[in-house]
Amino acid sequence: AQKVTQAQTEISVVEKEDVTLDCVYETRDTTYYLFWYKQPPSGELVFLIRRNSFDEQNEISGRYSWNFQKSTSSFNFTITASQVVDSAVYFCALSEPSNRDDKIIFGKGTRLHILP
Amino acid sequence: EPEVTQTPSHQVTQMGQEVILRCVPISNHLYFYWYRQILGQKVEFLVSFYNNEISEKSEIFDDQFSVERPDGSNFTLKIRSTKLEDSAMYFCASSSLRDRGPGNYGYTFGSGTRLTVV
Numbered sequence: 001a002q003k004v005t006q007a008q009t010e011i012s013v014v015e016k017e018d019v020t021l022d023c024v025y026e027t028r029d030t031t032y033y034l035f036w037y038k039q040p041p042s043g044e045l046v047f048l049i050r051r052n053s054f055d056e057q058n059e060i061s062g063r064y065s066w067n068f069q070k071s072t073s074s075f076n077f078t079i080t081a082s083q084v085v086d087s088a089v090y091f092c093a094l095s096e097p098s099n100r101d102d103k104i105i106f107g108k109g110t111r112l113h114i115l116p
Numbered sequence: 117e118p119e120v121t122q123t124p125s126h127q128v129t130q131m132g133q134e135v136i137l138r139c140v141p142i143s144n145h146l147y148f149y150w151y152r153q154i155l156g157q158k159v160e161f162l163v164s165f166y167n168n169e170i171s172e173k174s175e176i177f178d179d180q181f182s183v184e185r186p187d188g189s190n191f192t193l194k195i196r197s198t199k200l201e202d203s204a205m206y207f208c209a210s211s212s213l214r215d216r217g218p219g220n221y222g223y224t225f226g227s228g229t230r231l232t233v234v
Contacts, residue, residue, distance in 0.1 A: 102211050
């Protein structure tokens with residue numbers, strides 16, 4: 001069965017510190033997609049990244065970077081030089097695409113507080 | 117950039133009343149979804165819809181829920197007799213399963229409808 005575990009419920013760091021959000025997933029499929037979403041206080045889901053299971057290259061986008069390790073079933077997210085605007089809930093998620101649908105299974109989220 | 121539009125953004129309803137949440141998916145998308153997020157909790161899959169029928173539904177999606185694509189553009193979620201525990205943020209999403217190539221992601225969420233049952 002699909003499962004996404006975000007063990008860190010809440011993290012607080014001081015602005016400009018680096019912070020890593022952990023994500024561990026379970027799936028029996030060889031083809032799957034992993035995602036990170038940001039949910040600011042306004043409530044919408046902001047798409048950050050999608051990674052497919054065949055692409056283990058790490059990705060960097062500005063201050064954001066993602067580390068995908070199939071061997072440990074992890075897809076961790078690092079924010080470098082954090083800013084107050086990064087304060088939000090971050091969700092890791094997984095989908096196992098099929099011809100019928102492409103539902104996404106979310107983790108419970110990590111609430112990130114960036115303190116000024 | 118194409119968007120999934122949800123209306124209303126907020127809805128307050130009395131317990132026992134019927135409520136319809138509306139969504140306009142991206143026009144060339146073929147797969148449609150509803151998700152629910154109870155305050156402070158994770159986002160949970162409710163139902164997926166393809167080719168004018170439900171393709172998958174979760175345990176949450178019981179007989180009080182129904183979905184419809186009445187006119188080829190709107191996608192609605194109806195809750196027949198609302199309960200207090202139906203209070204949540206409801207997200208609509210649409211996808212084009214063909215768009216799975218690198219750098220081309222067709223799965224898009226709406227901004228959500230916050231439903232409060234009183």
